Amino acid sequence: MAFELPALPYDVSALAGAGMCQETLELHHGKHHQAYVTALNGFVEKNADLQGKSLEEIVAFANGKADLAPVFNNAGQHWNHILFWKNLSPKGGALPGKLEAKITTDFGSVQAFKDAFKTAATTQFGSGWAWLVLAADGKLKVTKTPNGSSPLATGEGKVLLGLDVWEHSYYLDFRNRRPDYVTNYLDKLANYEFAEAELG
Secondary structure, eight states: OOOOOOOOSSOTTTTGGGTOOHHHHHHIIIIIIHHHHHHHHHHHHHOTTTTTOOHHHHHHHHTTOGGGHHHHHHHHHHHHHHHHHHTBOTTOOOOOHHHHHHHHHHHSSHHHHHHHHHHHHHHSOSSEEEEEEEOTTSOEEEEEEETTOOHHHHTOOEEEEEEEOSGGGTHHHHTTOHHHHHHHIIIIIBOHHHHHHHHO
16 A cells, blocks of 8 residues: 555644744645655555555665665655654644653753754754654653654654754745744644653
């Protein structure tokens, strides 16, 4: 069965008031994400080793194999973006109690978490992602990955939040001001309720 572009969990104009305009969503979701899905389906169609595998299995299978780098990149970006759309909310930015308590315990304060996340997102050279993960030791940590990689591929933990820092994700709204995009995400767009639900 072919992979499909998931519908957005909100209207394409729903995030405009929180700093992500309709055109950004139309291009990012409808064009960029769709291109990853289309390319991935093309690779699967031509490679019997990929057929019948879940998206997560394809990411794991292609990880670290030079000849499968295009497969890994497109599968990884499809997985990353499925999570990314769930990470955004027109009512984002408010931390629910359980997650706030966990963040305060593991980072020292909510501001310390935001500072760490912003540092990861702004120091990821070129294209990539910043993540909040629940590590194997049971503690929250912030990490970053280049291009289409993720904690799913690196084994760094269970993803709670992931922020796309490829330029196409913020250039229409913030031009080259990535730090402003990250701050806006943390304060206005981040779906912390989704993150708390993933925390378990």
